[in-house]
Every structure is written in structure tokens, then in C-alpha cells.
Amino acid sequence: MTYSDYFLLSIFYFWASSTSLSLGIGYYTIYRPVMAGMIAGLILKDPQKGMMAGALVNIIYIDFVSTGGSFKGDQCLTAIVAAMVSILYDLDPLEASALAYPFGFLGILIWKYRLKINNIFVHIYERKYKENKAPDISVYDGLLPQLLLFVMSTLVFTAALSLMFLLNDAVNFKNIGALYYIGLILVILSAFNILYKIKNKYNFIIFGATFLAGELLGIRAYILFVLIILTLLFTVDKKVDFAKNIFKGPIKKKDLVYSWFIWMNYSHSCYSYDRLMGLAFAHSMKNIFKKLYDNKYQISEAIHRHTEFFNTEPNMGTPILGYIIALEEDRRIKDESFEDISYIKKGMMGISAGLGDSFTQVILAPLFISMSVMLCLDNGFYPAFIPVILLAALILFISYAGFMNGYFKGKEFMLQRIKNVKQSKLHTYFPYMFSGILGMSMSKLLFNDIRPYENIFTIITIIFAACLTFMRKRGER
């Protein structure tokens, strides 16, 4: 590993864990272990091996959901470490994922302190505003928090790297035979855990069926992938109606697109306990107010109004931003306010967060990311990119369509969006599809990498892990 590898890897870890500066889709693409492992592998010149290690880390984190900035471990750092140890020390992907697993807790430090530290930028911004200095929101929401994050993530990454080297010096990773079994247990525990979690009486049957199909009949993963995509194409409602673009005031299409662009890039940039996404909301209004007002202080005052506490799901919640822009424009051209803007924001943000998290994070992301993992485990390096690209396109579409419709159709669009999402057949099909993908993934993992029939300990480990999940679930009841 050279210094330039180290430099590139730490830049990549910053970029992926920031989830900023990646048009809002970084969280659904490069942050996910399967892709993070691939890119770390690319830097170390073995993307296929990196992706394979990432895919296994991804199974361990398959039930990952982050709501309001709280979760259990940093899957991105885990994946990068897994890819590194897998390539540098020539470890099996299962061994690499087991070894990397504890490193995830190191990464969570960033999130924990990031929300606290970002309060500082909120306070500096507030002070400058009170001193009548018309502070530039993009500095306090964008530049400074990202610089700080870069320092923090580089520190964490360097610590992880040093720990890895030290550990290998102390105990040669190659000699730890147990790693392989620990990895196997972690992966199986996670898979069974999620099967229990998605309450559906057929999920174990479907899991078993696709497992056997992959294991005994040798059915390839891409066949299941094509079947699922066809099912989605023919059954899920794809009705898209964009409102006519009628511009009534100074705000034009390019202003809306730019505001959306800022929101997508910076929604979590200065994520703080104090305001959560408040500064990001204000940041995305900056160009709008520059269009609506001429006076520097008026612009600053209007932006400041929007720095109040705000938290929503950044893609499903975009109608709020579009609608607020329309309200602010009305307020300017008609010189009166028809609605209490702060009240509308607060009322709509929670609803769209609840709706959004339970759709984008709980259904869309696991569905498409697990398909990528499945294809990867079946030695499909290039095919594994397809589900991730589809997911990114869907997220962008949900977010962009919401923003524009929010502006043109107003708050009624949020009602319509809730109805559409709730009626989506995806809710019904998701448990079946997901169980099937898991079954196929497991079969390919065992078939291609492990061959359990060659090792009695492997079979014992699998049975042990399955029993462990079962007993734990019984205990919870």
C-alpha cells in the first residue's frame, strides 16, 4: 500500500461518509458496503475482490436504517477495511468481513460527534447574523462542516489503518482460522434476523426455495434479478404526472433546479442536534431569495428565517421545499403572506419523514442493494452495478419530481404522494422478493466460495447460527 493509495482511500472515505457532494445519492450508492468495497478495491487495484468483501459486509448490515441520525455501526468504513484486508493480506471475503466488523464502531464516532460539533457552526452563524454581518449560509452549512468532516474522517481512517497494521503485526491475520467461522456466523445471523423481522408467513418458504434452486439446480442469480425487474415493470404503478410549468413570478426553472441541486448535495452537510437539517434548508433557499430580494440584508433575513429546526426524509420530503418556494414567491409579489410558512414546514416535515424513511430506506434501498449483493456473489461484477444505478435513478426521480410538483401543485401534492406511496404494490411484493434474493445470495455464497460438503465444521457453524437466531427470537417474545 502506497501513500497515494492511503490518500485516495481517505478521500474516498470522506466523500462516502459525508453523503454530501454526491447529489444526494451517495448514501444509496458509494456509502453502501458493496460499492464502497468495490471502490476501495479499485484503489488497491483489485475491484472484484474488494466488491466481494463489501458484499459480505453488506449482508451483515442488510437491515441498516438511519432515522434522525441514529444507527449502530459505520458500514462504509467496515467495507473499506474489509476490502483492504482482503486484498493486502489475501484473506477470504468471509474472513475479511469478520475482521473488519469491529472497525465499524470506530466509524460511528464520527456520526456521534458530528451532530454535536456541527452545533458550533450553527452558533457562529447565529452570532454573525445578530451582529448584522449578513453571514453567507453556504460557508456555515457547506464549506466549514465539510472541512471539519474531512479532518475527522481522515483521523478515523488513519486510526483504523494503523490499528489494522498493528494487529497484523501482533497476530498474523492469515493464521486466525476462526475468522472464517465468525464471518459465516455474522452473515447467517444477519440473514435470518431480517427474515424474522419482515413478518410474512411465506418468507422462510421462499428463502428455502430460492436457496435450493441456486444450490441444487444451479440457477443463476441474474435469472432471479431479471424476474424481479420484470415483475416490478409490469405491476408497480409508474404513473408520472408533471404539472404544466407555469411561472408566475421571478422564479424560473433553472432557479428551482439549482435550489434542488443544493438541497440534494447538502441536506446532511451541517447535520446538528440543534437544527438537524435547518441550515441545509436555508442553504437551498439562498439562490431563491437572491432572485426575490435585492437588498443584502433582506436576503440574509429571509435565509435566516429558514434556519430553524427542520428534519425530513430528503427525497420524499422535497415537495415541502418546492411548496415553500412558491409561498415565498407569493409573499414577495403579492406582498402579503397567506400561510404561516414555519407552521407548514413543521407540519409537513414529520409526515414526509415517516413516509419517506419507511419507503426509501426500508424498502427501496434493501431491495436494490441486496440484488447487487446477490449478483456480486454469483460472480457478476459488472451486473452488480445495474441495481445500484437503478436505485440511484429512482431516488433522483422521487426527489426531483417531488420538488417540482411541490412548487407547481402546492401542498395538495404531498397528500397525493402519500396516497401513491401507500398504495404502491411494492409494499406487498417486497417481503417475497427480498426473501427470495436472500435465499439466492446465501446459496451463491455457499456454492461458489465455501462448498460446505467439503467441511463438516462449516455445516455445524451454519446450523449453530440458525439455531442461535431462532432461540434469540423465541427469547424476545
Next chain:
Amino acid sequence: MNDVFIRVDDRLLHGQVVVSWIPYLQAKVAVIADDEYANDEFMRSLIESSGPEGVRVHAKTIDETAEFLKDDRDDKILVLLKSIEGLNRLIKKVRISSINIGGLGAGQGRKRYYNSIHLSDDELKILKDIANENIVVEVRILPKDKAIVIKGN
């Protein structure tokens, strides 16, 4: 007495509640107790249409919520309030055994109490008074988090 879980969270029915709390509590009914929203036709229809699968969501005023809780029901009920002030009004009308504080944003003389939970001195005093009435007041953001219990004087 009904099986009721009361949570104060100014984001009301948001991600943490829908993704974590509702499945954890196995709640079948959620009541958003807020005078302003209950009297606003748009917000009421937004709230009532937003329930996840298998959960009925109502938007009610504080008074209506108190009446609603007095009727016996078999289902587990989740009540969401957006302010301590509203909680104080509700608690005077119905008997409740425990309260969860899950999210209160900064502002209006509030200081950070724990992570994303901010309380003003008055609000903390109200919570302590409530705790004095033998009601358990816990600060817990997600079900798996450790609860911080606010004790009375």
C-alpha cells in the same frame, strides 16, 4: 385502563416513530394530539392519511384525545404530542402511568438536555412536577436506547 404509550416529539409521526416505535410497540392506533393540527383541515387529512400499514392515525385536539383515551379499547394506542405544554394539559384530564420524551428541537429559551432533546427551565419543571405524581418520565429516542429517567424533586 387502556394500553397507552405517550410520546412528546415535535416531529410527531416521523421516521423514528414509524420505522422503530410503531413496530416495537405493536401499536394499532396512533393519535396526534394537537389543537392546531386537529382544527386545520389540510393538516388533519395529511396526518390521517399517513399511517403505515395496519395503523389507524387520528388527529385530535387535546380534549378529544382525553375523551378518546377514556373509552376502553383493546388495541395498543400511541399518543404523540408536540409540546410539554400540551402534555401538561392532557395529563390533567386522564390518568397516565408513563411518558416518553423523544424529540424537542432547540429554540425559545431551550437548552440541550440530551442529544436532540432540548428543554427550557419551565418545561423541565413541568416534567419534574409530573414525575412527582408518580408518573414515570423517561427520555428515550429509540426503543433500543437506554432510558434516562427524569426524577421529581
